[in-house]
Amino acid sequence: MRRLGDLEAEIMDRLWTWNRPATVREIVDDINRDRPVAYTTVMTVTNILFTKGWLLRDKQGRAWLYSPVRSREAYAAALMEDGLGESKDRPAALVHFVENMSEDEVDALAEALRNVRRRAKP
Known part of the structure:
Protein backbone atom coordinates (compact mmCIF):
# COMPACT_ATOMS: atom_id res chain seq x y z
CA MET A 1 0.00 0.00 0.00
CA ARG A 2 1.35 3.37 -0.98
CA ARG A 3 1.44 5.98 1.75
CA LEU A 4 -1.02 8.84 1.23
CA GLY A 5 0.36 12.08 -0.20
CA ASP A 6 0.30 15.24 1.91
CA LEU A 7 -3.00 16.63 0.61
CA GLU A 8 -4.55 13.16 0.45
CA ALA A 9 -3.63 12.69 4.11
CA GLU A 10 -5.08 16.09 5.04
CA ILE A 11 -8.37 15.24 3.35
CA MET A 12 -8.57 11.77 4.90
CA ASP A 13 -7.63 13.14 8.33
CA ARG A 14 -10.58 15.53 8.26
CA LEU A 15 -13.01 12.86 7.15
CA TRP A 16 -11.74 10.40 9.76
CA THR A 17 -11.89 13.06 12.48
CA TRP A 18 -15.35 14.32 11.54
CA ASN A 19 -16.69 10.75 11.24
CA ARG A 20 -19.40 11.90 8.85
CA PRO A 21 -19.74 12.49 5.11
CA ALA A 22 -18.55 15.91 3.91
CA THR A 23 -18.48 17.99 0.75
CA VAL A 24 -15.37 19.27 -0.98
CA ARG A 25 -16.42 22.80 0.06
CA GLU A 26 -16.36 21.79 3.76
CA ILE A 27 -12.93 20.22 3.35
CA VAL A 28 -11.53 23.23 1.47
CA ASP A 29 -12.89 25.69 4.03
CA ASP A 30 -11.32 23.72 6.87
CA ILE A 31 -7.91 23.38 5.18
CA ASN A 32 -7.98 27.11 4.36
CA ARG A 33 -7.99 27.85 8.10
CA ASP A 34 -4.37 26.62 8.17
CA ARG A 35 -3.13 27.35 4.66
CA PRO A 36 -4.49 28.42 1.29
CA VAL A 37 -5.59 25.71 -1.10
CA ALA A 38 -7.72 25.99 -4.23
CA TYR A 39 -11.16 24.39 -4.38
CA THR A 40 -10.27 22.73 -7.71
CA THR A 41 -7.13 21.19 -6.21
CA VAL A 42 -9.06 19.61 -3.33
CA MET A 43 -11.82 18.52 -5.72
CA THR A 44 -9.25 16.80 -7.97
CA VAL A 45 -7.48 15.04 -5.08
CA THR A 46 -10.79 13.99 -3.52
CA ASN A 47 -11.85 12.50 -6.85
CA ILE A 48 -8.51 10.69 -7.06
CA LEU A 49 -9.09 9.25 -3.56
CA PHE A 50 -12.52 8.08 -4.74
CA THR A 51 -11.02 6.49 -7.87
CA LYS A 52 -8.34 4.75 -5.77
CA GLY A 53 -11.06 3.26 -3.56
CA TRP A 54 -10.32 5.32 -0.44
CA LEU A 55 -13.61 7.23 -0.49
CA LEU A 56 -17.26 6.56 -1.15
CA ARG A 57 -19.40 9.32 -2.58
CA ASP A 58 -23.11 9.99 -2.59
CA LYS A 59 -24.89 12.71 -4.53
CA GLN A 60 -26.61 15.25 -2.27
CA GLY A 61 -28.38 17.84 -4.42
CA ARG A 62 -25.69 19.26 -6.70
CA ALA A 63 -22.75 18.25 -4.48
CA TRP A 64 -21.02 14.98 -3.69
CA LEU A 65 -20.74 13.85 -0.08
CA TYR A 66 -17.53 11.90 0.57
CA SER A 67 -16.86 9.38 3.32
CA PRO A 68 -13.91 7.05 4.01
CA VAL A 69 -14.05 3.40 2.96
CA ARG A 70 -11.52 2.34 5.63
CA SER A 71 -10.83 3.60 9.13
Missing part, protein backbone atom coordinates in the same frame (compact mmCIF):
# COMPACT_ATOMS: atom_id res chain seq x y z
CA ARG A 72 -7.67 5.44 10.10
CA GLU A 73 -6.72 2.34 12.12
CA ALA A 74 -7.09 0.05 9.08
CA TYR A 75 -4.85 2.41 7.11
CA ALA A 76 -2.22 2.41 9.88
CA ALA A 77 -2.37 -1.40 10.09
CA ALA A 78 -1.82 -1.70 6.32
CA LEU A 79 1.22 0.61 6.57
CA MET A 80 2.63 -1.53 9.39
CA GLU A 81 2.08 -4.68 7.32
CA ASP A 82 3.93 -3.08 4.41
CA GLY A 83 6.76 -2.10 6.74
CA LEU A 84 7.08 -5.66 7.97
CA GLY A 85 7.06 -6.84 4.37
CA GLU A 86 10.23 -4.83 3.74
CA SER A 87 12.20 -7.00 6.17
CA LYS A 88 13.79 -10.31 5.26
CA ASP A 89 13.44 -11.28 8.94
CA ARG A 90 9.91 -10.43 10.08
CA PRO A 91 10.35 -11.76 13.65
CA ALA A 92 13.44 -9.54 14.10
CA ALA A 93 11.56 -6.55 12.69
CA LEU A 94 8.72 -7.23 15.13
CA VAL A 95 11.16 -7.36 18.03
CA HIS A 96 12.61 -3.97 17.04
CA PHE A 97 9.10 -2.57 16.68
CA VAL A 98 7.99 -3.81 20.11
CA GLU A 99 11.20 -2.57 21.76
CA ASN A 100 10.20 0.97 20.76
CA MET A 101 6.69 0.70 22.20
CA SER A 102 5.57 2.23 25.47
CA GLU A 103 4.45 -0.06 28.29
CA ASP A 104 0.81 0.84 27.56
CA GLU A 105 1.27 -0.05 23.88
CA VAL A 106 2.88 -3.39 24.80
CA ASP A 107 -0.07 -4.11 27.09
CA ALA A 108 -2.51 -3.22 24.30
CA LEU A 109 -0.60 -5.48 21.90
CA ALA A 110 -0.72 -8.36 24.39
CA GLU A 111 -4.48 -7.88 24.78
CA ALA A 112 -4.93 -7.79 21.00
CA LEU A 113 -2.97 -11.04 20.65
CA ARG A 114 -5.11 -12.72 23.33
CA ASN A 115 -8.28 -11.61 21.51
CA VAL A 116 -7.03 -12.85 18.14
CA ARG A 117 -6.06 -16.22 19.63
CA ARG A 118 -9.48 -16.54 21.31
CA ARG A 119 -11.27 -15.87 18.03
CA ALA A 120 -9.03 -18.32 16.17
CA LYS A 121 -9.84 -21.24 18.49
CA PRO A 122 -12.77 -23.40 17.33
